[in-house]
Amino acid sequence: xxxxxxxxxxxxxxxxxxxxxxxxxxxxxxxxxxxxxxxxxxxxxxxxxxxxxxxxxxxxxxxxxxxxxxxxxxxxxxxxxxxxxxxxxxxxxxxxxxxxxxxxxxxxxxxxxxxxxxxxxxxxxxxxxxxxxxxxxxxxxxxxxx
Amino acid sequence: xxxxxxxxxxxxxxxxxxxxxxxxxxxxxxxxxxxxxxxxxxxxxxxxxxxxxxxxxxxxxxxxxxxxxxxxxxxxxxxxxxxxxxxxxxxxxxxxxxxxxxx
Numbered sequence: 632x633x634x635x636x637x638x639x640x641x642x643x644x645x646x647x648x649x650x651x652x653x654x655x656x657x658x659x660x661x662x663x664x665x666x667x668x669x670x671x672x673x674x675x676x677x678x679x680x681x682x683x684x685x686x687x688x689x690x691x692x693x694x695x696x697x698x699x700x701x702x703x704x705x706x707x708x709x710x711x712x713x714x715x716x717x718x719x720x721x722x723x724x725x726x727x728x729x730x731x732x733x734x735x736x737x738x739x740x741x742x743x744x745x746x747x748x749x750x751x752x753x754x755x756x757x758x759x760x761x762x763x764x765x766x767x768x769x770x771x772x773x774x775x776x777x
Numbered sequence: 778x779x780x781x782x783x784x785x786x787x788x789x790x791x792x793x794x795x796x797x798x799x800x801x802x803x804x805x806x807x808x809x810x811x812x813x814x815x816x817x818x819x820x821x822x823x824x825x826x827x828x829x830x831x832x833x834x835x836x837x838x839x840x841x842x843x844x845x846x847x848x849x850x851x852x853x854x855x856x857x858x859x860x861x862x863x864x865x866x867x868x869x870x871x872x873x874x875x876x877x878x879x880x
Binding site: 698734 | 792805828831832833834835836837838839840842844846847848849850852853854
């Protein structure tokens with residue numbers, strides 16, 4: 632049993648898990664990771680990651696203002712547990728991770744900051760696999776320094 | 778208590794499209810003020826969405842979600858009279874919420 636499974640087990644035992652909730656400490660580690668692959672490892676462990684054209688990632692090709700970049704992610708894939716946004720070139724690539732319960736669609740929109748031009752990846756997690764699609768976004772004015 | 782969350786949404790054919798705006802600085806902790814002092818990180822870490830008190834969705838955020846975050850999602854099995862509540866908690870422990878009864 633690895634650390635991830637044990638933390639999840641503890642959360643279940645203490646009755647915290649209404650949704651497939653992530654353990655807080657685990658999320659912190661994912662959000663503070665400084666490389667995209669490290670963030671993915673913290674989020675998903677060793678689950679296989681597969682490219683998918685069944686995910687709709689809506690984000691501008693060119694973001695004039697990196698401080699406010701609208702992102703929408705939706706998919707018809709069955710059994711979605713979470714949707715996450717990874718911005719490869721940001722100092723901390725993981726931007727947001729949404730836990731999808733049974734009473735919501737796998738369809739979320741928000742706005743994110745981008746320090747510079749980067750690939751943006753949507754990660755869709757199911758019980759046994761991660762599906763992903765990416766897009767290059769060109770940033771004219773960065774939004775992380777100020 | 779942080780500024781109140783503004784929620785909009787309507788139920789139609791069992792689906793509610795929800796939109797929320799959360800006034801919050803979302804400071805990254807890397808910016809400096811004009812005197813060169815680092816402005817401390819101050820951002821929403823967790824957003825929880827409830828339908829009639831049952832949690833239906835949780836969002837975990839880092840400081841790279843934009844200032845005054847916008848968040849939209851769609852609720853299944855939603856009918857008029859359902860209460861949709863959204864709460865957040867930031868890295869300083871501050872909280873806020875907003876609630877709406879679907880029409």
